[in-house]
Amino acid sequence: MDKSTFEERKTIAGPMHSPLRHDSAHKHVSGTADYIDDMPEPAGTLHGALGMTDRAHAEIVAMDLSEVEATDGVVCVLTAKDMPHSNDISPSHLDDEPVLADGLVQFHGQPAFAVIAESRDIARRAARKAKITYRDLPHFTDITDALENGAELVTKPLTLQRGDAEAELELSPRRLTGRMRIGGQEHFYLESHVALAIPGEDDEITVWSSTQHPSEVQHMVGHVLGVPSNAVTVQVRRMGGGFGGKETQGNQFAVLAAVAAKKLNRAVKFRPDRDEDMTATGKRHDFLVDYEVGFDDEGRIHAVKANYAARCGYSSDLSGPVTDRALFHADNSYFYPHVKLTSQPLKTHTVSNTAYRGFGGPQGMIGGERIIEEIAYALGKDPLDIRKVNFYGEKGSGRDLTPYHQQVQDNIIHRIVSELEASADYQARRKAIIDFNTTSPVIRKGIALTPVKFGISFTMTAFNQAGALVHVYQDGSIHLNHGGTEMGQGLYTKVAQVLADSFQVDITNVKITATTTGKVPNTSATAASSGSDLNGMAAYDAARQIKERLTDFAAERWQTERENISFVPNHVKIGEELVPFPDFIRQAYFARIQLSATGFYKTPKIHWDRNTGRGTPFYYFAYGAAVSEVSIDTLTGEYMVDRVDVLHDVGKSLNPAIDIGQVEGGFVQGMGWLTTEELWWDDKGRLRTHAPSTYKIPLASDRPKIFNVKLAEWAENAEMTIGRSKAVGEPPFMLPISVLEALSMAVASVADYRECPRLDTPATPERVLMAVERLRKAKA
Structure with a gap:
C-alpha cells in the first residue's frame, strides 16, 4: 500500500479495516512511552531483589540471613514464613508453586527469600550475602534423563485418538519410526518483569504489573495476602513485550511487592536484572517426539501414532494446556485416517516452563511436519507433493x-x-x-x-469471554477500557478502531486507557491470539447499547422512525438533517440519556471434553x-x-x-x-x-x-x-x-x-x- 493511500485512509471516520498506525508507535521510537519503571515513584518507594538458590534439587538445612539483614539500607528480608495467608501461586491451583522455596529447592536459581531495601542496587548486593546450607538430592534437567529416571508427571496427560492406529500401522504398505528433539525458547521481552505495589487503607492495595493477565495477578495477590479480590486493583498500561511469558510468571514479583508493601506500609517495586529474569522465569517447553507413521507409495498417510514428551519444570504452571495444544496441532493441515496422539508432561528440576506464543501448537505442528518430511525422503519425492496429497478435504468429504x-x-x-x-x-x-x-x-x-x-x-x-467499559462524554469524546492488555501487538488500536467505526467518529476521538481490574472484572489473559476477537466484540456490544439508547432518544426528540436515524462520519443523520456528533451527544446528555455501557462477549459454538478427547475447542x-x-x-x-x-x-x-x-x-x-x-x-x-x-x-x-x-x-x-x-x-x-x-x-x-x-x-x-x-x- 503506497503512502498516499495510507494517508488518505487513515483520516476516514469509522476506520475499521484501515491501516492506521499503532497508537503508541511514535512513543516507542521516541522513548516517550511510559512503562512501569518510567512511572514517577511514590515518596519512600523501596526496592526488592530475589534471593536465589544455587542447587538444582536440595533440602535447605540452614539459611543464615544475618549479613543480608545487617546490610546498610536493607529494610527487611522476606521468607516463606512471611507470606500472610498462603505461600502458593500455582495458576493450576495444584499447590505446587511456592512464592519462596520453603525447605526444598527444586531448580537452580529458585528464590528462597526476598530483600527489600532503599535501592535496587542495595537489595541485589545484599541478596548475595546469604549463607545457605544444603543437602543435595538427585536431579535431572533433561527430558531423556527424566524418562530414564521415571520422572513423575506434573499434570494429567492427554490422549487424542480416532480409528485404530495400531492395527492400521500393521496393515500399511510402508511404515517408519523416528524421534525428534524440539528445543525451548526464552521470551526475551525487552522489558523484564516488573511490579510496583502501593498500599492503601485497610486491606486495599494497588499493583502496577507488567502482566498479560491482570485478573490472575489480582487473584494471586489476594490469595497470598488473605484478602478478597475487591481489595486488590491491578493496572497495566503497556508491556515491553510479553509473548506468553507474562501470563503467569509475573505473579511472583507482584505478590512479593504486595506483601512487602502491606508489611511496611510503603510502596515497593520489583524489577529483576535480565540474568535473574531468565534464570527464575519459565520458557517455551522443549519436547521429545517419538512418532510412527504408516503410508502408501503415493505418500498418503494411513495411520499416525506419536508421543509428545515435554520438559515442564518443577511445577504444573500451564503445562497441561500447553501439552494439550501440542496434540491439537500435531495434524497441522493434514488428515490422519487413523491416529493416536499422547502427551507426557514430565517433571524436571528446572524452572517451570510456561506459555509462549503458540502455546505448544508450534511444537505439535513441527512434529507433524517432520512426519511429512520423512515420507517424502523415503519415497524420493518433493515434500510439497506429500503435503498436498494429505491435506484436509472440503467439508463433508470424509477427510475433514x-x-x-x-x-x-x-x-x-x-x-x-x-x-x-x-x-x-x-x-x-x-x-x-x-x-x-x-x-x-x-x-x-x-x-x-x-x-x-x-x-x-x-x-x-471459560476463558473465552471478555468485557469492556465505554463512556461517551458530553463533548462527544469517548473513553474505552477493556480487559485486554497491550504488549506492543496493537490490540488497543484495533479495539479503538472497532469503537470509532461503531460510532462513525475519527479514531482520534477515542481515548484508550490502562487496563485495570477496577473497571473490567474477571478478565481473561491476553493470549491464545484471542485479544481482538474477544475484546473487540465486547467493545462493540457496549457501543451497540449506547447507540440503541441514542437512537430511541433521537426518534422521540425529532419525532421520526428509528429506521430514519443513522450514524454517519462524525454526524448523526436524522431524516435529512445532519447533526454533528458532539452536538447530538450534548443534547442526549441534557435529556438524561445514559451514555455509558459495559459490553460483554463470549465465544459461541465451542465445547471441549478433555476426558473423552472430543469436542469443538476452536x-x-x-x-x-x-x-x-x-x-x-x-x-x-x-x-x-x-x-x-x-x-x-x-x-x-x-x-x-x-x-x-x-x-x-x-x-x-x-x-x-x-x-x-x-x-x-x-x-x-x-x-x-x-x-x-x-x-x-x-x-x-x-x-x-x-x-x-x-x-x-x-x-x-x-x-x-x-x-x-x-x-x-x-x-x-x-x-x-x-x-x-x-x-x-x-x-x-x-x-x-x-x-x-x-x-x-x-x-x-x-x-x-x-x-x-x-x-x-x-x-x-
Whole structure:
C-alpha cells in the first residue's frame, strides 16, 4: 500500500479495516512511552531483589540471613514464613508453586527469600550475602534423563485418538519410526518483569504489573495476602513485550511487592536484572517426539501414532494446556485416517516452563511436519507433493475430521498453498536449486513450502469471554477500557478502531486507557491470539447499547422512525438533517440519556471434553503458508535465509498495517526459535544461556534478505467475528517451519536427497554441520 493511500485512509471516520498506525508507535521510537519503571515513584518507594538458590534439587538445612539483614539500607528480608495467608501461586491451583522455596529447592536459581531495601542496587548486593546450607538430592534437567529416571508427571496427560492406529500401522504398505528433539525458547521481552505495589487503607492495595493477565495477578495477590479480590486493583498500561511469558510468571514479583508493601506500609517495586529474569522465569517447553507413521507409495498417510514428551519444570504452571495444544496441532493441515496422539508432561528440576506464543501448537505442528518430511525422503519425492496429497478435504468429504473430532469447516489451505506456490515461483526455483547443488561443492541450497492451520480459542472454555467499559462524554469524546492488555501487538488500536467505526467518529476521538481490574472484572489473559476477537466484540456490544439508547432518544426528540436515524462520519443523520456528533451527544446528555455501557462477549459454538478427547475447542482456524530459500556452507554449517515469501490469512483484516507487522515479527521470532535460540543447562542444573551474551536471538542481519509478506485479501472469516477478521498473534509464528525444512533439503543434497537429515531444533550451525558430516559418511 503506497503512502498516499495510507494517508488518505487513515483520516476516514469509522476506520475499521484501515491501516492506521499503532497508537503508541511514535512513543516507542521516541522513548516517550511510559512503562512501569518510567512511572514517577511514590515518596519512600523501596526496592526488592530475589534471593536465589544455587542447587538444582536440595533440602535447605540452614539459611543464615544475618549479613543480608545487617546490610546498610536493607529494610527487611522476606521468607516463606512471611507470606500472610498462603505461600502458593500455582495458576493450576495444584499447590505446587511456592512464592519462596520453603525447605526444598527444586531448580537452580529458585528464590528462597526476598530483600527489600532503599535501592535496587542495595537489595541485589545484599541478596548475595546469604549463607545457605544444603543437602543435595538427585536431579535431572533433561527430558531423556527424566524418562530414564521415571520422572513423575506434573499434570494429567492427554490422549487424542480416532480409528485404530495400531492395527492400521500393521496393515500399511510402508511404515517408519523416528524421534525428534524440539528445543525451548526464552521470551526475551525487552522489558523484564516488573511490579510496583502501593498500599492503601485497610486491606486495599494497588499493583502496577507488567502482566498479560491482570485478573490472575489480582487473584494471586489476594490469595497470598488473605484478602478478597475487591481489595486488590491491578493496572497495566503497556508491556515491553510479553509473548506468553507474562501470563503467569509475573505473579511472583507482584505478590512479593504486595506483601512487602502491606508489611511496611510503603510502596515497593520489583524489577529483576535480565540474568535473574531468565534464570527464575519459565520458557517455551522443549519436547521429545517419538512418532510412527504408516503410508502408501503415493505418500498418503494411513495411520499416525506419536508421543509428545515435554520438559515442564518443577511445577504444573500451564503445562497441561500447553501439552494439550501440542496434540491439537500435531495434524497441522493434514488428515490422519487413523491416529493416536499422547502427551507426557514430565517433571524436571528446572524452572517451570510456561506459555509462549503458540502455546505448544508450534511444537505439535513441527512434529507433524517432520512426519511429512520423512515420507517424502523415503519415497524420493518433493515434500510439497506429500503435503498436498494429505491435506484436509472440503467439508463433508470424509477427510475433514481432526484427531479431537472437530470438523474442519473453513478449509482454505488448498487455495493458500496454490496461490503461494505460483506467486513465489516455487517449482522453477526448486528445479534451479537442485541443478545448482549438483555443481556447487561447498555452498548448498534448499527450498521448502510449508502450511499452517492454527486453531483459535482458549481450550479452557471459560476463558473465552471478555468485557469492556465505554463512556461517551458530553463533548462527544469517548473513553474505552477493556480487559485486554497491550504488549506492543496493537490490540488497543484495533479495539479503538472497532469503537470509532461503531460510532462513525475519527479514531482520534477515542481515548484508550490502562487496563485495570477496577473497571473490567474477571478478565481473561491476553493470549491464545484471542485479544481482538474477544475484546473487540465486547467493545462493540457496549457501543451497540449506547447507540440503541441514542437512537430511541433521537426518534422521540425529532419525532421520526428509528429506521430514519443513522450514524454517519462524525454526524448523526436524522431524516435529512445532519447533526454533528458532539452536538447530538450534548443534547442526549441534557435529556438524561445514559451514555455509558459495559459490553460483554463470549465465544459461541465451542465445547471441549478433555476426558473423552472430543469436542469443538476452536471457533475457527487461521491459515497461512511460507516458502523459504536458504544457503548453507557445508564446511562450517553456517547458513543464510536468502528469500521468504508468505501468504497469510487474517480474514478481513482489522488493520492491515498492524497485521503485516505481526506476520513479519512472528516469522522472525519463530525463525529464531528454530535456528539460533538454544537453551543449555550444565550438569549441575545451571542455566548457562541466561543473558544476551550467551543466548542468540535473531538480529537485523539474520532477517531474510528478500522478505515478501502478503495478506490473503480475499479471505473473510466464515464465523461472526468482529469485522469478519481472524486472529494474527500466534499463527504466523509457525510459518518459519519452512526455514527448517529448507535447511534440511540443503543438508540432504550432500547424500543426493536419499535420506531425511532429521535436524533437531534449534538447527544451529553446529547441528547443520554435524548433519552434513553424518550424511556424507552414510553416502560413502
